[in-house]
Amino acid sequence: MSAGTPLSASGGPSAAAAEEALEPCAMVIFGASGDLTHRMLLPALYNLALDRRLPPRFAVVGFARSDWTDDEFRRRARQSVQQFSRRPVDDAVWESFANSLFFVSGEYHQPQAHARLAALLKKVEKERGTGGNHLYYLALPPTTFPLIIGGLQKTGGIGRDHQRDGWARVIVEKPFGADLESARELNRQVHNAFREDDVYRIDHYLGKETVQNILVFRFANGIFEPIWNRRYVDHVQITVAESIGVGQRGSYYDATGALRDIVQNHMLQLLSLVAMEPPIAFNGRAVRNEKVKVLHAVRHLAGEEVDAATARGQYARGWISGQEVPGYREEDNVSPHSATETFVALRLFVDSWRWADVPFYLRTGKRLPKRSTEIAVQFKRAPHLLFRDIADVSAMEPNFLTIRIQPNEGISIKFLTKVPGSPVRIRPANMDFIYGASFLVQAPSAYETLILDALRGDATLFTRADEVEAAWSIMAGVLERWQSAPPPAFPDYEAGTWGPAGADALVERDGREWRRL
Numbered sequence: 001m002s003a004g005t006p007l008s009a010s011g012g013p014s015a016a017a018a019e020e021a022l023e024p025c026a027m028v029i030f031g032a033s034g035d036l037t038h039r040m041l042l043p044a045l046y047n048l049a050l051d052r053r054l055p056p057r058f059a060v061v062g063f064a065r066s067d068w069t070d071d072e073f074r075r076r077a078r079q080s081v082q083q084f085s086r087r088p089v090d091d092a093v094w095e096s097f098a099n100s101l102f103f104v105s106g107e108y109h110q111p112q113a114h115a116r117l118a119a120l121l122k123k124v125e126k127e128r129g130t131g132g133n134h135l136y137y138l139a140l141p142p143t144t145f146p147l148i149i150g151g152l153q154k155t156g157g158i159g160r161d162h163q164r165d166g167w168a169r170v171i172v173e174k175p176f177g178a179d180l181e182s183a184r185e186l187n188r189q190v191h192n193a194f195r196e197d198d199v200y201r202i203d204h205y206l207g208k209e210t211v212q213n214i215l216v217f218r219f220a221n222g223i224f225e226p227i228w229n230r231r232y233v234d235h236v237q238i239t240v241a242e243s244i245g246v247g248q249r250g251s252y253y254d255a256t257g258a259l260r261d262i263v264q265n266h267m268l269q270l271l272s273l274v275a276m277e278p279p280i281a282f283n284g285r286a287v288r289n290e291k292v293k294v295l296h297a298v299r300h301l302a303g304e305e306v307d308a309a310t311a312r313g314q315y316a317r318g319w320i321s322g323q324e325v326p327g328y329r330e331e332d333n334v335s336p337h338s339a340t341e342t343f344v345a346l347r348l349f350v351d352s353w354r355w356a357d358v359p360f361y362l363r364t365g366k367r368l369p370k371r372s373t374e375i376a377v378q379f380k381r382a383p384h385l386l387f388r389d390i391a392d393v394s395a396m397e398p399n400f401l402t403i404r405i406q407p408n409e410g411i412s413i414k415f416l417t418k419v420p421g422s423p424v425r426i427r428p429a430n431m432d433f434i435y436g437a438s439f440l441v442q443a444p445s446a447y448e449t450l451i452l453d454a455l456r457g458d459a460t461l462f463t464r465a466d467e468v469e470a471a472w473s474i475m476a477g478v479l480e481r482w483q484s485a486p487p488p489a490f491p492d493y494e495a496g497t498w499g500p501a502g503a504d505a506l507v508e509r510d511g512r513e514w515r516r517l
């Protein structure tokens, strides 16, 4: 990690960043014919090319089982960009970008395929001056990692046994393991070949502008931090609601579920950014140290505590935006008897001086009425209800500070105000900051930000080994309890509703309610 690199430098084109000279590099994508490469990686790389943010001497080498040539890869890459880029294709930029794309077809375990890759990398190094620096992107399930890493070690693509010129970094996609044990094992495998500083575990939520802004909002302003603690905060609600179902990802999702797919990574990342102490500096080590401390402070749930502090659900057939949608068990590649959860709600406590006894309520689900990710901090009520005798107290809602991660990105503060005229009437009002209205530039996609950071050697926005393990250890008691309990009576919420009744009961037991979104 490049110590001291400002977080914001990777957030979008700026005069300073435009002058930044990136080291030459060849980026190798394992899984280059897959969905992630098609939807996210190639469009992100093209947008970086459009902004002239890629290294001047750069190449992308796709590696996959598909029997493609360089030309076929380029043709398909153009389709990816046409379909998924946030900006249209510019022919001149495309031409030069396409010339930097190469392809190797082969099996991940085949020595011959790795030999072909090594030969191509040598050729690319000569022709495009990529300088022996390699950024490997593992856009594949973790079962392939040992094969790929083993292959690279044998051909000298990485490894401590080989004298190499240039650096080798690796970007690893989620899911990083399926539980604490498998995450530890993956860390061991990756560390066999890479130093931790060269490992970039992706959680694409950290690349989102609004997520990065949590740190700026909290620590660049003087007015919020003094009230950001148990003395003033009643509780925090973090919601990741999706209206989509599992689509074509049934086989992955059915073996995974919402707890592993969203809570263990994206939601615990949001929680750590909201709950962390101010880091001593804005660099990868300091920021991640503080996030890890939060994860270590999260109280682990076990046995019956899990039943009281969690709710899980699975969607049944229902209606979303006027369209009838199938139930989870009717989706492609999903077992008709599946016990996989598509909804999770849970209550966590961060046992620290700052947050003791403040509940953090988390909920996420597929096929909810709308797409909405937000963090809402509810403050305690005013200590003395001065207006009790002259105004309707039931209208006196508590103050909320809401960070809208997506869509309609922004931050709002809800406070009480007097309705003009007499008698005194009190109503909530909002102070609203809306990104789209305040900044007229389009934000880069999370993948643009994260790929650029990896090219720059800045791991601030990536998950560290101890962090990923700490996050899994929070999940361990819940996974164990859920596995040992009898199968839940699924499906238990209709598509297009806000989840199972258990989710409401979870907060209502504490005398609270979920925010209406």
Ligand code: BG6
Binding pocket: 174, 242, 261, 262, 373
């Ligand atoms: C992915 C999950 O990590 O995040 C998906 O695997 C989920 O199931 C997606 O749909 C949500 O990402 P975003 O950026 O649309 O909120």
